[in-house]
Structures are given as C-alpha cells and as structure tokens.
Amino acid sequence: MELTGAEIFVRCLADEGVEYVFGYPGGAVLHIYDAIYKQDKVEHILVRHEQAATHAADGYARSSGKPGVCLVTSGPGATNAVTGIATAYMDSIPMVVFTGQVPTSLIGNDAFQEVDSVGITRPCVKHNFLVKDVKDLAETIKKAFYIATTGRPGPVVVDIPKDVTANKCEYSYPKRVKMRSYNPVVKGNQRQIQKAVELMLEAKRPMVYTGGGVILDRGAKQLTDLVKKLNFPITNTLMGLGGYPATDRQFLGMLGMHGTYEANMAMHNCDVLIAIGARFDDRVTGNIEKFCPTARIIHVDIDPASISKNVKVDVPIVGGVSSVLKDMLEALATNGGKPDQTALAEWWKQIEEWRSVDCLKYDRSNNNVIKPQYVVEQLYEVTKGNAIVTSDVGQHQMFAAQFYKFDKPYRWINSGGLGTMGFGLPAAMGAQFANPKDTVACVTGEGSIQMCIQELSTCLQYGLPIKIVALNNRYLGMVRQWQEFFYQGRYSMSYMDALPDFVKLAESYGHVGIRVEKPEDVRGALEDAMIKYKDRCVFLDFVTDQTENVYPMIPAGAGLNEMILV
Amino acid sequence: MRHIISILMENEAGALSRVAGLFSARGYNIESLTVAPTEDPSLSRMTLVTRGSDEIIEQITKQLNKLIDVVKLIDLTEGPHIEREMMLVKVKAATPELRDEIMRLTGIFRGHVVDVTPTTFTIEMTGEGDKLDAFLRALTVSDILETVRSGVSGIARGEKRLSL
Numbered sequence: 001m002e003l004t005g006a007e008i009f010v011r012c013l014a015d016e017g018v019e020y021v022f023g024y025p026g027g028a029v030l031h032i033y034d035a036i037y038k039q040d041k042v043e044h045i046l047v048r049h050e051q052a053a054t055h056a057a058d059g060y061a062r063s064s065g066k067p068g069v070c071l072v073t074s075g076p077g078a079t080n081a082v083t084g085i086a087t088a089y090m091d092s093i094p095m096v097v098f099t100g101q102v103p104t105s106l107i108g109n110d111a112f113q114e115v116d117s118v119g120i121t122r123p124c125v126k127h128n129f130l131v132k133d134v135k136d137l138a139e140t141i142k143k144a145f146y147i148a149t150t151g152r153p154g155p156v157v158v159d160i161p162k163d164v165t166a167n168k169c170e171y172s173y174p175k176r177v178k179m180r181s182y183n184p185v186v187k188g189n190q191r192q193i194q195k196a197v198e199l200m201l202e203a204k205r206p207m208v209y210t211g212g213g214v215i216l217d218r219g220a221k222q223l224t225d226l227v228k229k230l231n232f233p234i235t236n237t238l239m240g241l242g243g244y245p246a247t248d249r250q251f252l253g254m255l256g257m258h259g260t261y262e263a264n265m266a267m268h269n270c271d272v273l274i275a276i277g278a279r280f281d282d283r284v285t286g287n288i289e290k291f292c293p294t295a296r297i298i299h300v301d302i303d304p305a306s307i308s309k310n311v312k313v314d315v316p317i318v319g320g321v322s323s324v325l326k327d328m329l330e331a332l333a334t335n336g337g338k339p340d341q342t343a344l345a346e347w348w349k350q351i352e353e354w355r356s357v358d359c360l361k362y363d364r365s366n367n368n369v370i371k372p373q374y375v376v377e378q379l380y381e382v383t384k385g386n387a388i389v390t391s392d393v394g395q396h397q398m399f400a401a402q403f404y405k406f407d408k409p410y411r412w413i414n415s416g417g418l419g420t421m422g423f424g425l426p427a428a429m430g431a432q433f434a435n436p437k438d439t440v441a442c443v444t445g446e447g448s449i450q451m452c453i454q455e456l457s458t459c460l461q462y463g464l465p466i467k468i469v470a471l472n473n474r475y476l477g478m479v480r481q482w483q484e485f486f487y488q489g490r491y492s493m494s495y496m497d498a499l500p501d502f503v504k505l506a507e508s509y510g511h512v513g514i515r516v517e518k519p520e521d522v523r524g525a526l527e528d529a530m531i532k533y534k535d536r537c538v539f540l541d542f543v544t545d546q547t548e549n550v551y552p553m554i555p556a557g558a559g560l561n562e563m564i565l566v
Numbered sequence: 567m568r569h570i571i572s573i574l575m576e577n578e579a580g581a582l583s584r585v586a587g588l589f590s591a592r593g594y595n596i597e598s599l600t601v602a603p604t605e606d607p608s609l610s611r612m613t614l615v616t617r618g619s620d621e622i623i624e625q626i627t628k629q630l631n632k633l634i635d636v637v638k639l640i641d642l643t644e645g646p647h648i649e650r651e652m653m654l655v656k657v658k659a660a661t662p663e664l665r666d667e668i669m670r671l672t673g674i675f676r677g678h679v680v681d682v683t684p685t686t687f688t689i690e691m692t693g694e695g696d697k698l699d700a701f702l703r704a705l706t707v708s709d710i711l712e713t714v715r716s717g718v719s720g721i722a723r724g725e726k727r728l729s730l
C-alpha cells in the first residue's frame with residue numbers, strides 16, 4: 001500500500017524504535033503532525049522553544065545512550081534548533097533532527113519561512129540531508145540514524161520539504177544500510193595495542209586520562225577493570241565524569257582549567273599518559289607547549305582526526321573505546337607482566353602529597369551565607385549520589401563537576417564543548433523522560449536558567465518532577481570571576497539586576513518554589529524537594545555567596561602545574 | 567609544503583560545499599580546486615592543491631576522510647605523479663609582427679591558437695603551473711587581455727590509482 005511521506009516518516013521512527021520525539025509544529029511540518037496525531041507508537045513531546053527540543057533530545061541521548069530525536073518546522077524553527085545542534089555536535093551526541101522545509105518547487109525563492117537549513121547546519125552536524133523525493137525518505141532516515149549512532153556519534157539533520165511529506169510511495173524500512181563512503185573502524189590495531197600495553201608496563205609514573213568517549217562507547221566497566229588491575233591513577237575530563245567511579249581511591253578528580261591539583265600535577269609529571277576517548281581540548285591541556293613535558297603518550301580514539309591534532313602522540317590507536325579496552329585487558333593478561341611496583345608506590349606517595357593540599361577546600365565556618373559548594377555537597381548526600389545531574393554553564397557547573405561524585409556513567413549531563421547556557425533544564429526534561437524513576441536535578445545559575453525558563457511550562461504539561469537547584473549569586477558568576485581576576489574588578493554587565501521572584505514564578509507554572517537563604521536550611525530544603533515533593537517539579541532558589549570563586553584555576557597561557565589555589 | 571590531494575566523492579548536491587566549508591572553517595588554505603564527474607556518474611573527482619606543515623596536511627586528510635561524502639582520497643605528492651593545468655589566454659595580436667611572434671611562442675610552448683580575430687588570438691595551453699607562468703611571462707611582448715586557468719588536476723604515475 002502506498003503511504004504519504006508524513007506517514008512514512010512516523011512509520012520509520014516507530015520501526016527505528018524511537019520512543020519520544022521532542023518538537024514544535026509549524027506550517028512546513030503540518031502533514032507530519034497530522035500523521036503523528038493518527039498513531040500512538042511514537043510519543044511527541046511539545047516543548048516551548050525549538051532550542052529546548054534539541055537540548056531535551058540531547059539530554060535523552062546522554063542519559064540513555066539512545067539517539068535523541070527532534071522535529072521542528074522550517075525557517076525560524078530550524079534556526080532556533082541550531083544552538084542545540086551545535087551543542088550536541090561539540091560533545092559528539094547521537095541525535096537526529098528533522099527540519100521541515102518549504103515545498104521543493106519553492107526552494108531558492110525566498111519563500112515564506114525558507115532558510116537553507118542544510119547550509120546553516122553544515123558546519124555543526126556530522127552529516128545532513130535534503131530529501132527531494134519521497135522514494136528516498138525511508139532510506140535517508142535509516143542512514144541518518146546509522147550515521148548519528150556509529151563511529152564518533154553526532155547530530156544528523158534531515159531536511160524534508162512539505163511536498164515530500166504529501167507525496168506517496170510504497171513503504172519499506174531498510175533493515176540495514178551500507179555506505180561505501182562511511183565505514184567507521186571499531187577494532188583497534190592489535191600491534192598498536194601490544195605496544196601500548198608494553199609501554200604501560202614500563203611506566204614508572206603512569207597516568208590515565210579519559211573523556212566522553214568512554215561514556216559514549218559504554219566503556220566504563222572495561223576502563224575500571226584495566227585501571228584497577230594496574231593500580232594506576234586516573235582522572236576524567238568534564239565530559240568523562242562517571243566513566244570511572246569518583247569515590248574510588250585511584251580517582252584523582254577532574255583535570256583541566258578547574259580540575260584538582262592532584263590530577264593536574266599528576267598529568268604534568270607523568271612519564272606515560274594513557275588517553276582514552278578524550279581529545280586534548282584547550283580547557284584540559286592549558287598551554288599546549290607546557291603540556292605533559294615528560295610523557296610518552298598512548299591515545300585511543302574512534303576518530304582518527306582527534307589523534308595528534310593538538311598533541312603529538314607516541315602510540316595512536318584508532319578504535320572504539322570499549323573494544324580497544326577489552327583487547328588491552330586481554331593483551332595484558334597474555335603478557336603476564338606487572339609494572340614496577342616500587343616505582344608505582346613511590347608515585348602514589350607523591351600523588352597523596354598533592355592530594356593532601358585539599359585543593360577543593362572552601363570556607364565552611366561562615367554561618368550567614370550559603371556557599372555554592374555546600375549546596376552541591378548536600379545535594380550529593382541527600383540523593384546518595386544516585387541522581388542524574390544536568391547543569392548549565394558557569395561557576396555552578398564547575399561546582400557540580402567538582403563536588404558531586406559520579407560513580408556511574410550517564411548521570412552527569414552538561415554542555416562541555418560548546419558551553420551552552422540554557423542547556424540544563426531542557427536536558428533534564430529529556431533525561432527524565434528516559435529515566436522516569438530516577439531523580440533528575442538541574443544545577444543552574446540565575447543567569448542560565450532564564451535562557452530556557454519557558455520550559456517550566458513543558459514540565460507542567462508532562463508532570464516532570466525535575467529538581468531545579470539554582471545557585472543564585474546575583475551575578476553571571478563565571479564572568480564576574482574572570483573580571484575580578486583579569487580586569488581589575490571592572491564588573492561590566494555581569495551583575496544580574498531585576499531578577500524575578502523565582503518562587504512565585506515556579507508557582508505560577510504550577511510547581512513548588514522554595515527560597516533558601518541560610519546555610520542551616522539547605523539540607524532540609526533539599527530533603528523536602530526529594531521526599532515531600534517527590535512527584536513535583538521543585539525550583540530551589542539558593543541565595544549563595546556573591547563573591548565565591550571556582551578554585552583551583554589555571555589561567556590562560558599557564559601549564560597544568562601552574563594553578564591558582566585558594 | 568605544497569600538496570595535491572585527489573578525492574573521490576559521492577556526486578551529491580552539496581558535496582563540494584562540505585569540502586570548501588571544511589577548509590574555511592578550519593582555516594586551511596586552498597590554492598586551487600577542480601571537480602568534475604568521473605566515468606562512474608555517481609562519483610566526482612576533486613583535485614585540491616593546498617599548503618601546510620606535515621601536521622596540518624595530516625589533519626586536512628583526516629578531516630576530509632571524515633566527511634561522509636568522501637569515499638577515498640590520496641595525497642599525490644607522496645609519490646611520483648603527473649600534474650596538469652589548462653589555461654586559455656586572450657592576447658592582443660593586431661600587427662603582423664606580433665601575430666608572428668605570438669604564433670612562434672605558442673609553438674615553442676606547444677600550445678594551440680583556438681580562436682582568431684583581426685586583433686586578437688586566444689591560445690590554449692596545458693602543462694604544469696610553472697610552464698604556464700613562463701608562457702605568460704613570454705607573452706608580455708603583447709598585451710594580455712584575459713587569462714583563465716583550470717586549476718591543477720593530477721594522477722599518480724604507474725600502477726597506483728585512486729578508484730573504488
């Protein structure tokens with residue numbers, strides 16, 4: 001039987017196993033919305049802004065490992081989605097975004113709500129398609145999911161003109177696709193893996209540095225096995241948190257600009273660096289000239305272009321993280337060797353000295369003002385470390401990364417690469433849809449939350465019991481911190497004046513609002529949010545210390561061993 | 567170092583802009599770029615001339631390979647290869663002396679006069695870039711009215727080939 005393009009579209013999603021589509025309707029996608037109306041396999045979630053649709057799909061993907069799906073209309077619908085697409089691109093998140101387009105006969109005519117969506121999104125997608133013929137629709141959708149979820153994952157945009165959604169053809173969803181131009185390597189080269197294992201066993205001051213690739217490729221277990229077996233110290237990037245249990249002794253905390261002293265010092269002084277699913281981002285390396293001066297480097301990554309891009313490596317291994325780690329464990333067992341235990345003990349002694357600096361300490365003696373770090377610590381305790389935590393961008397994001405100890409992957413969700421304010425709340429929605437039984441907390445600032453605040457309405461519509469933990473310092477805190485350090489305290493446009501009453505705002509959306517001004521009330525408020533208001537969306541407005549800064553910090557141009565400590 | 571990268575890519579709308587976009591977004595330079603369909607109409611072949619350190623060229627080839635539409639590529643400058651460029655040049659040729667001289671030069675450089683008017687010649691010339699430059703310098707005996715160059719295309723010598 002022949003189906004319309006719109007019907008084919010929803011059938012494809014159902015056959016692909018898509019549970020949720022996050023979207024917003026408009027002229028170019030009306031046929032599709034009509035087809036959505038007539039079925040019940042795929043559930044459409046109506047957001048309040050297309051940016052939120054993309055972040056919600058992204059949060060869904062990051063917390064489930066499954067691709068996120070969005071649907072937006074042409075023109076402004078597509079342009080509103082761009083921020084979320086770029087956010088997913090920078091963090092390699094599998095996502096398929098469908099944009100409506102004006103009818104093929106009008107393309108290029110400056111038609112109403114026409115933009116060149118393929119052109120606009122090209123630099124921030126893994127790939128994109130314009131479907132010109134309904135006969136190509138099903139196969140293109142299959143390809144889109146295939147490309148988004150394999151190799152180094154990323155967002156794929158499929159632009160569908162309105163007439164294509166009305167035209168008819170026979171429907172069959174391809175079981176698999178083969179593309180002669182796209183064959184990502186999964187298995188690592190065995191000789192390189194041998195070499196890597198030999199180098200690891202020679203190490204006297206080894207260091208393991210892992211990133212988001214471990215999470216994306218589900219390699220956390222293999223990583224933990226390998227690191228435990230070798231008794232090596234390990235650090236995670238901002239994107240890699242949860243890839244190794246944060247409460248384990250061998251974990252040195254996050255590294256980089258706001259990483260721990262012990263992690264950064266161990267990086268700087270190691271003799272063998274094992275980088276896995278991480279990409280030597282500038283926020284991690286500091287001054288590249290001064291990066292790991294004494295180390296020989298092993299780098300495992302699915303993306304050949306990430307290897308030796310910023311830092312020249314000695315043993316490159318292209319492959320999927322979990323497959324390579326599994327092979328490494330085997331090669332290690334076959335080899336039977338052990339690293340030099342005396343040297344390793346010496347190295348650990350040095351690391352414990354660095355750790356004893358207690359670089360994350362903060363003033364706990366002040367009983368009058370709430371310290372942001374304290375709120376995150378309490379959040380960790382009240383949720384017993386089991387919450388899914390999303391964040392926005394700024395100081396609160398760093399405090400969340402430093403003070404919430406993630407023992408498992410898929411629990412820490414933040415915009416690391418693009419640093420998109422406004423990400424936190426919609427990402428939390430997506431995470432809550434993917435994990436309906438889990439506690440989802442959004443750690444945010446009073447600046448960031450206002451960038452997608454309209455989503456409180458979506459939370460009401462779908463009864464999402466998200467806990468918004470706003471660290472309200474009345475400043476664009478991270479901007480203020482840089483202005484204090486590097487602009488002699490000229491606080492240009494970083495003070496947040498004229499804030500709304502967040503309690504009333506939350507209440508007006510039908511949620512619970514709680515304002516907390518005293519340190520002694522922090523714990524109780526969090527417990528209320530998690531227990532008393534378990535099934536409600538709660539906006540916790542913590543009035544925090546205005547002058548608190550994120551420490552440690554590596555200033556621009558400095559090496560990892562040149563941190564500013566408290 | 568100058569490199570000639572030959573790329574086989576899907577003959578899809580937008581494939582060219584993906585390559586051009588990659589170069590501008592990452593700040594790589596393109597000295598010349600030619601593209602046309604191959605004997606297999608589903609494939610285009612592109613020849614791209616660029617300059618950069620070994621690290622940059624490594625990144626360029628990796629980033630190109632990462633484009634979904636790119637099927638295969640080689641860096642021709644890694645081995646023996648042939649490179650050619652085609653040029654059309656229109657010169658003033660209004661006097662009998664000039665017409666003789668230009669005909670003679672064209673012969674020396676193994677070009678052809680492909681269009682003639684009472685006052686102009688249009689000459690077709692193929693060769694490596696240096697040869698075309700040299701011919702243009704020789705042509706300063708007259709006024710060059712217009713030149714158009716195809717950009718470089720290239721192929722590996724011997725058995726080595728870029729195909730599926």
Ligand SMILES: Cc1ncc(C[n+]2csc(CCOP(=O)(O)OP(=O)(O)O)c2C)c(N)n1
Pocket residue numbers: 392393394395396397419420421422444445446447448449471473475476477478479
């Ligand atoms: C969309 C966007 N615009 C601007 C920035 C630059 N920026 C980074 S952090 C920050 C301040 C964030 O303030 P707030 O959300 O209140 O968090 P705080 O730093 O105070 O914890 C700004 C403006 C950004 N990251 N994203």
